[in-house]
Each structure stands twice: as structure tokens, then as C-alpha cells.
Amino acid sequence: MKGSGLKIYAIAYLLFLYAPILLLPIFAFNDGTIIAFPLQGFTTKWFGELWTNKALHDAVGNSLFIAMMTAIFATLLGVCAARAGAMASFPGKKGITGFIMLPLVLPEIIVAVSLLIVLRQVLDMQLSNWTIIMAHVLICTPFSIAILNGAFQNIDPALEEAALDLGETRWSAFRLVILPLVVPGIISSMLISFTISLDEFIIAFFLTGSNPTMPVYIWGLLRFPASLPVVMALGTLLVTLSIVLLATAEYFRRRGLARAGIKDSGGFL
Amino acid sequence: MTALISLRGVQKYYGTYHALRGIDLDIKAGEFFSLLGPSGCGKTTLLRTIAGFEGLSDGTLKIDGKDMSGVPANLRPTNMVFQSYAIFPHLSVAENVAFGLRKSSMSKKEKSAAVKEALDMVGLGGFGGRASHALSGGQRQRVALARALILKPKVLLLDEPLSALDKKMREQMQVELIRLQRQVGITFILVTHDQEEALVMSDRIAVMFEGEIGQMDDPETLYRAPNSRRVAEFIGKMNFLTGVVTTDGGTVSVDVAGLGRAELPASQVPQGTVPGKVSIGIRPETLAILFDGETTQRRVVDATVSEVVYYGDMTYYDVRIAGVESALTISMKNLIGRPVLDVGAKTKVIWDERSLVLLPA
Ligand SMILES: Nc1ncnc2c1ncn2[C@@H]1O[C@H](COP(=O)(O)OP(=O)(O)OP(=O)(O)O)[C@@H](O)[C@H]1O
Ligand SMILES: [Mg+2]
Numbered sequence: 040m041k042g043s044g045l046k047i048y049a050i051a052y053l054l055f056l057y058a059p060i061l062l063l064p065i066f067a068f069n070d071g072t073i074i075a076f077p078l079q080g081f082t083t084k085w086f087g088e089l090w091t092n093k094a095l096h097d098a099v100g101n102s103l104f105i106a107m108m109t110a111i112f113a114t115l116l117g118v119c120a121a122r123a124g125a126m127a128s129f130p131g132k133k134g135i136t137g138f139i140m141l142p143l144v145l146p147e148i149i150v151a152v153s154l155l156i157v158l159r160q161v162l163d164m165q166l167s168n169w170t171i172i173m174a175h176v177l178i179c180t181p182f183s184i185a186i187l188n189g190a191f192q193n194i195d196p197a198l199e200e201a202a203l204d205l206g207e208t209r210w211s212a213f214r215l216v217i218l219p220l221v222v223p224g225i226i227s228s229m230l231i232s233f234t235i236s237l238d239e240f241i242i243a244f245f246l247t248g249s250n251p252t253m254p255v256y257i258w259g260l261l262r263f264p265a266s267l268p269v270v271m272a273l274g275t276l277l278v279t280l281s282i283v284l285l286a287t288a289e290y291f292r293r294r295g296l297a298r299a300g301i302k303d304s305g306g307f308l
Numbered sequence: 309m310t311a312l313i314s315l316r317g318v319q320k321y322y323g324t325y326h327a328l329r330g331i332d333l334d335i336k337a338g339e340f341f342s343l344l345g346p347s348g349c350g351k352t353t354l355l356r357t358i359a360g361f362e363g364l365s366d367g368t369l370k371i372d373g374k375d376m377s378g379v380p381a382n383l384r385p386t387n388m389v390f391q392s393y394a395i396f397p398h399l400s401v402a403e404n405v406a407f408g409l410r411k412s413s414m415s416k417k418e419k420s421a422a423v424k425e426a427l428d429m430v431g432l433g434g435f436g437g438r439a440s441h442a443l444s445g446g447q448r449q450r451v452a453l454a455r456a457l458i459l460k461p462k463v464l465l466l467d468e469p470l471s472a473l474d475k476k477m478r479e480q481m482q483v484e485l486i487r488l489q490r491q492v493g494i495t496f497i498l499v500t501h502d503q504e505e506a507l508v509m510s511d512r513i514a515v516m517f518e519g520e521i522g523q524m525d526d527p528e529t530l531y532r533a534p535n536s537r538r539v540a541e542f543i544g545k546m547n548f549l550t551g552v553v554t555t556d557g558g559t560v561s562v563d564v565a566g567l568g569r570a571e572l573p574a575s576q577v578p579q580g581t582v583p584g585k586v587s588i589g590i591r592p593e594t595l596a597i598l599f600d601g602e603t604t605q606r607r608v609v610d611a612t613v614s615e616v617v618y619y620g621d622m623t624y625y626d627v628r629i630a631g632v633e634s635a636l637t638i639s640m641k642n643l644i645g646r647p648v649l650d651v652g653a654k655t656k657v658i659w660d661e662r663s664l665v666l667l668p669a
Contacts, residue, residue, distance in 0.1 A: 197391075205382075215407075
């Protein structure tokens, strides 16, 4: 049959990609401490334990704070960079854009180690949530720029001039015309940055102070087999949250394009 | 006469590119003025310097007697209709039109009355609630007009406002723009590369070439007495021949290659004409074919038809005449009983001294 090879390949690929993730909810609701088949029965007690674990709550709190700050700062930087990129060219524009996008392909472990050295050895700073936020802003900004570039470049430059022509200042023209048109891009960028930061492990592991982030805390739990089902429950919640956030981000990105009357050309989803 | 807009020695450089090379221009209040020229000659640049989107590299620009250097676009008494119309896509039609009133001291009621009036004026009454993306090209254009006119600017700048419309719509909007301009009495400066549009609409036209103004005149003068070959080439259709000018006391005559010698009336002799070789322009409609059975008081010369283009109401003939380098184009009205000649037909071409436009060689 024509294309059946391709079909099998696609199904195998999807299984390989998503089967492990499907195991999360299965064992999260399994009434047994050992992660193995056959299943022992249905329970929600692991989710119940999530509610009473103070250390976990602290870790989640840290992560949410870091992710929120990262989303705000990365998007702020992204707006500035994308705005500059959409305006008339200036000397060295290409080179600068290239450098800004570099962290996208830089191995995180390298970023983590070098940041640790700079922060501890050179600057002698205390590790805290803020050191992680700095590093996360570094890795999230390129994503933010990539999303916002699309949003800014789709705007007819004459729109801003028309606003100026009708009596607005540069700032009010930006606020009244450009900003409303890129709001979907901004929301999308914040959601993506938030998601990336929330489950980022390597950098957080290196730069975390006395208070671990959630991924680092989960990693710590793995040493105790008895707590594995709790991790599964937590993982189930995280996967659900990630999917919801990414889908929302994509919705806003597409709405932004539709609003500017542009045909879709790629994106992260 | 005090000019509403006055430019003196205006120069504009983009980096090393010399986009405007010394523009002197006076535009009167209430005038419909057009900037006409081939692509890349600097029309948009000139319009944008008047609007305040581009600074001058040199020279002065005054609007209503006030020097505009250092005055940003938002503080100038000009408004612009952009080529892309630049309708704000996130605002409704009424919100677009009201945009410029944001800073005005009008009450809410006065504002909405003004918006209604502006929309009525451009024939879009009742469209206020529409989303701006649900508009046709012609409607977007009207919204852009209403949005600019609601501020009652001293000058309305229009950058090829009709170029995105189809032919029918364009002709309709030309008439409407003329009507609108008469009605509001605002000075219009129109950029176009369509010579017909400029001729139809303008009180005066500046023809631009490579950052300079080649000629500035009313449409009729521009058409009948172009001051150079490039203006003659750009406006309408023109045949070019060579000739030699001789002067004898007060009379100027010209010996046109292939046609013969003719004495020119004083009104047809440009100032500064000197004896010697010249280029001679002849409009297709100032020549004629002498059909069988017709007679003429004017001069005739033998010719052979080399091409025929039939337009229904008109026929354009290309004819060859001994001693004339290239074929001459002649336009003839297809009057009742008049035949359409075939290629190769022997015929006679009617001309006289009134056909000749003297151009610097
Ligand atoms: N921002 C700019 N930077 C550099 N060069 C420019 C810029 N804007 C225009 N030019 C150049 O200046 C010249 C005049 O441009 P302009 O847009 O005024 O032409 P135009 O007469 O309006 O042509 P068209 O009919 O094609 O719109 C062109 O050669 C153009 O390439
Ligand atoms: Mg132009």
C-alpha cells in the first residue's frame, strides 16, 4: 500500500516520543510505591501528598517566582530588540542580531558553568533566585525575540508615521498603534519564556542557592524510590500545565498574525 | 502673492545618494498641486520632507510663513494620505477617523459629530462601526481621506493615493478628489507617476527628474509647451524630429528634416532661442492623414503607413516620410465615413507650423 511505510514510521515515532510521558499519569494514579506493571489499583493519594509537602511547596514557589520574573524580563528585552530590528537598519545590525540569538544554540551546561564561575569567582555574588533569573533571561530572550520579531516586522511602518502625522508623539504613537498590534506576540513570548524557565534543570542546578527550584527538588527526590509515585503525580501536573501554556501561547501568536492580516509562516507549535 | 508652502534650495541626501538636488517651489493656498515624475525621481522624498518625516540636508521649508526646521511631523499643519493608506487595523472605521481628535478639546458629542461629517463627506456615512479590515481598497482610501481631513489641515499630502485601485475606481476617485478639494478648499499636494492623472486633476504640476524639477506649469502649458525633451517625452505622446533654426530680423524660421521650412509665430518661439540645430516635437493629434476626397489648406507631405493601431474611437498610424529618421505617430478620430488604412498604404500627411514644438537640441 502506498505510504504505509511512512505511516508506520510516523506511529512509531509518536510512540517513542509520547509513550514515556503517558506513563506519568498511569503511575501517578497507581496504588503502589514500585514503578512496575502490573498496576496495583487506582488512588489519588500521591496527589494528596503533594498538598502536604512543605519542601515541595517552597520549590514550586521558587520556580513560579523565577519563571514569572524571567517571562517579564526576557519579554521586555525581546520587545526592545525586536523593535530595534524592525526599524531602519543601523551599523552592525546583522552581527548584533546574530549575537543576541546565539544562546539559542549554546549548550546549557556551558552557560551554566561559565555563569557559575563568573558569579562566584569573579563577582563573588551569593547564589539566589535572582542569579537563576539572570541566567534564564539569557536563554529565554532569543525565543522571545524570535516570536516578537515576527510580530514587529509584520507591521506596516506607515502605521506609525500615520499616527505621528495625526498629532501623536513617538511614544504615544508606539503605545496607541504598535503596542496593541504586538500584544498577542508579547503574551505568547511571556508564556513561552515562563514554560522554558519553569522546567529548566541544568542551569538551575548549578546556580541554585539554598532553596532548590522545582526541577532540582524533583531530581533530589529521585534518590528515594519511595517518593517516585509523588514525582509521577507532580510530573503529570507539570505536563498538563506545559501543554496548556504552550497551546495558549500559540493561540495568541496566530491571533496576532491574523490581526495583522498575515499568513502563518512557522512558529514553535 | 504669498505662498502657503515655500521651498528654497532644498537638498536631501540619503547617505551619499543625492535624492533632492535644489528644489525651489511655491504652492499657493487652495491650489491642487501635483508632483509628477518617473519612479525614483524623489517625489515621495519631497512629500515626506514637507510632512516632516525626512529632514532637509540643506535649504529652507516654510509653511504659512513659518520655518519648519526642527518642527516634527506631529506639530506641522499638514496631514498625509499614505500610499498603503495605513488604516489602523485594530480600530474601527470611526475610531480611525477620530484618531487625530484625541488631543483636541472637543467634547465627546462634538467629536462624534465631526467623525460623522467627515465620513459623510467621503461617501462612507453609516460605515463608522465597521471593522477596518472589512473594507475594500476604495473604501480604505476614503477612510484615510476622512481621517486626514477631519483635522482641517492647511495642506493635504497624498502619495499615489489612487495607484492601488483598478482603472474604473481610479477614474471615479479622481473626480471625487477634485470635488472634495473644491469643497474643503484645502491645498492638495498629490504625488503621482501617472501623467494623465496629473493633467486631469491639477491646477499646477511640477515634473521631476532625478531630484530636480524639470518644469512647473499648469497642465495645458505643460502639454503644449514642454521646455525640454524629457518633459515632452514624459507628458503625453510626442514625435521627435531634427531641424535647423534661422533668424532673419524679427522672424524665426525652422527647416524641419523631411517636412520642409516653416516660419514660426512669435508665440511658438521659446525665449533664448538661437540659430542652429534644434530638436522638434510634434504631437500626434497636430498631424493628420489626408484621406481620399478630403481637402486641406495646410501643408502636405507624402508618407507610407507602417503600422496601424485601432482603438475604436481613434486610430493611431505610424507613417514613414522620406528624410525623417523614425516613424511618426499620427492619431486620427474615426469619423463617420472615414476608412482605416492598411499597413503599406501610400498617403499624405497634413502638417503646418502650429504642429511644431521647439525644444533645446
Ligand atoms: N530611506 C532611504 N534611504 C536611502 N535611499 C532612499 C530612501 N528613500 C528613498 N531613497 C532613494 O531616493 C530616491 C528617490 O526615492 P523616492 O521614494 O522619493 O522616489 P519616488 O519618486 O517616490 O519613486 P516611486 O514613484 O517609485 O515611488 C530613490 O532612488 C530611492 O532609492
Ligand atoms: Mg514614491
